[in-house]
Amino acid sequence: LKQVAAAIHHPEEQTSQARALAELLDLPATQIDRHGFPDGESLIRVRLAARTAVVLWSLDRPNGKLVELMLTADALRRAGAARLVLVAPYLCYMRQDAAFQEGEAVSQQAVGRFLAQLFDSVITVDPHLHRTKHLSDVFPGSEAVALSSCPLLAEYLADAGEPPEGILIGPDGESRQWVEAIAAPLGLPVLVGEKQRLGDRKVRVTIPGIERTAGKPVVLVDDVVSTGRTLIEAASLLKAAGASSVSALVVHLLDREAQEALRAAGVARVTTTDSIDWQEGRIPLAPLLAPAVGRAIR
Numbered sequence: 001l002k003q004v005a006a007a008i009h010h011p012e013e014q015t016s017q018a019r020a021l022a023e024l025l026d027l028p029a030t031q032i033d034r035h036g037f038p039d040g041e042s043l044i045r046v047r048l049a050a051r052t053a054v055v056l057w058s059l060d061r062p063n064g065k066l067v068e069l070m071l072t073a074d075a076l077r078r079a080g081a082a083r084l085v086l087v088a089p090y091l092c093y094m095r096q097d098a099a100f101q102e103g104e105a106v107s108q109q110a111v112g113r114f115l116a117q118l119f120d121s122v123i124t125v126d127p128h129l130h131r132t133k134h135l136s137d138v139f140p141g142s143e144a145v146a147l148s149s150c151p152l153l154a155e156y157l158a159d160a161g162e163p164p165e166g167i168l169i170g171p172d173g174e175s176r177q178w179v180e181a182i183a184a185p186l187g188l189p190v191l192v193g194e195k196q197r198l199g200d201r202k203v204r205v206t207i208p209g210i211e212r213t214a215g216k217p218v219v220l221v222d223d224v225v226s227t228g229r230t231l232i233e234a235a236s237l238l239k240a241a242g243a244s245s246v247s248a249l250v251v252h253l254l255d256r257e258a259q260e261a262l263r264a265a266g267v268a269r270v271t272t273t274d275s276i277d278w279q280e281g282r283i284p285l286a287p288l289l290a291p292a293v294g295r296a297i298r
Ligand code: R5P
Pocket: 095, 128, 172, 174, 175, 200, 203, 222, 223, 224, 225, 226, 227, 228, 229, 230, 231
């Protein structure tokens, strides 16, 4: 058995990211084989066996993927893998970190336990950690590495020549860690809003100090965009307050329709990473992931 098989990836996704990662690490990349049975079950077959295997699988739209990930881990273990590394640029179910109402599952803990049973090491980018401070608390008994894309996003803004009079806006308290980390190296001012969630597609946002944005270009920053409602609400407040332009910088943009809705709401430019396969206008994460994967397979 070879020592390391790299970047075994989802049958339809992450192809270019897997290639880039494998190239940076000088390792092969291969897709898994998947057969979908007429009744909705899946058959998984791996073509590359190794003592250590890296599985690259971003966990947006996660429910089906979690089962296929379990089967992939089983196939790799049967083929002789002693160490499995999961690289999930987007890590699902992190926002439900508490039972907000009686009787609810704490999805973050349940999914964390599930993945920790399958993988020896989990590497992700900007997981939505809020009440849970450390990713290691989500993955009992496994190594857990949370990488920050903020330096790459700050570099993107610097290269894009964001004007020095611009303001970065976090739409809610949970975005504070990201907006501050991006603004700090650029010396840009920050405003952080307050959000009340009224439903899946209904939020109320207020931005204390919004009058400071009059006549200025602003960039909305968030870790996750799902429906886009949070940023759409914030963008309409900023336009009404007289911001000269509104653009957005998002780590994980979960829904293509949300990107279109943001554009329709007057957000001039929406920039994301390539954590999710379809995302456009993407900042590549392979250079951030490669050193961490290199350490995990050593
Ligand atoms: C939650 O706090 C996240 O950081 C995002 O603000 C939230 O997931 C965005 O959801 P949506 O785009 O549906 O408003």
